[in-house]
Amino acid sequence: MDEILKVAMPKGRIYKQAAKLFHKAGLPIPEDLEEGRRLIIPVPEARMEFILAKPVDVPTYVEYGVADIGVVGKDVLMEENRNVYELLDLGIARCRMSVIGLPDWKQVINPRVATKYPNVASQYFREQGQQVEVIKLNGSIELAPLIGLADRIVDMVETGQTLKENGLVEQEEIFQITSRLIANRVSYRMKNESIQRLCDMLQAVLPAFTKV
Ligand SMILES: Nc1ncnc2c1ncn2[C@@H]1O[C@H](COP(=O)(O)OP(=O)(O)OP(=O)(O)O)[C@@H](O)[C@H]1O
Numbered sequence: 001m002d003e004i005l006k007v008a009m010p011k012g013r014i015y016k017q018a019a020k021l022f023h024k025a026g027l028p029i030p031e032d033l034e035e036g037r038r039l040i041i042p043v044p045e046a047r048m049e050f051i052l053a054k055p056v057d058v059p060t061y062v063e064y065g066v067a068d069i070g071v072v073g074k075d076v077l078m079e080e081n082r083n084v085y086e087l088l089d090l091g092i093a094r095c096r097m098s099v100i101g102l103p104d105w106k107q108v109i110n111p112r113v114a115t116k117y118p119n120v121a122s123q124y125f126r127e128q129g130q131q132v133e134v135i136k137l138n139g140s141i142e143l144a145p146l147i148g149l150a151d152r153i154v155d156m157v158e159t160g161q162t163l164k165e166n167g168l169v170e171q172e173e174i175f176q177i178t179s180r181l182i183a184n185r186v187s188y189r190m191k192n193e194s195i196q197r198l199c200d201m202l203q204a205v206l207p208a209f210t211k212v
């Protein structure tokens, strides 16, 4: 089997954890890869080519088939709703999606909710039967309730440090987040043997890996 698997890897905080996991599974991907500026990294000894992408773009590369597989947070998968297969829970970059506000927050009519995840937030409040105005931001979401842009926010919580330092509280958990291995639907059929082998290699080290 000499086909090359193209793997979309997120730059940023998932990369190092994902690289460590791939390493443990016996796939020699450099752990400091993203410190340089190269965006396409061939690893011929593993019959793989790594594409370094912005996390939110990983499902797009995979859906369009320019990457056969990818590593991406469940938060991005829920928000982007791309037509891809979710193959494996890698158990890394663990955090949760939550509704957050000031401790003295009071329900108002049609509250404003700021978030990087407008689809996730809209769906959540719709399911709760609450009408809200969603405001899309691209980062530092915790600022919004502090400066009066929004009544509440929907954002990720890991250690709770950001909330604590900004006097905010977690009010409702929406879902747990970990990174997932995803695959293009056609690649999954055409390169099934290689993809299955990769899944088996990752799965063999997953329980030990995620306990750490
Ligand atoms: N505090 C956190 N703890 C653990 N995992 C997180 C945390 N924040 C984000 N993640 C996970 O890591 C993924 C990437 O987050 P990161 O902050 O690197 O990306 P980003 O801010 O979207 O990217 P960029 O900085 O390029 O805009 C998220 O989609 C989520 O799955």
Ligand SMILES: O=P(O)(O)OC[C@H]1O[C@H](OP(=O)(O)OP(=O)(O)O)[C@H](O)[C@@H]1O
Pocket (backbone or CB within 6 Å): 138, 139, 140, 141, 142, 155, 156, 157, 158, 159, 160, 161, 162, 163
């Ligand atoms: O509970 P904690 O451990 O404090 O982590 C949560 C923070 O991490 C993420 O922010 P990120 O660092 O990606 O910055 P950004 O919001 O500007 O994207 C998230 O949006 C929270 O702000």
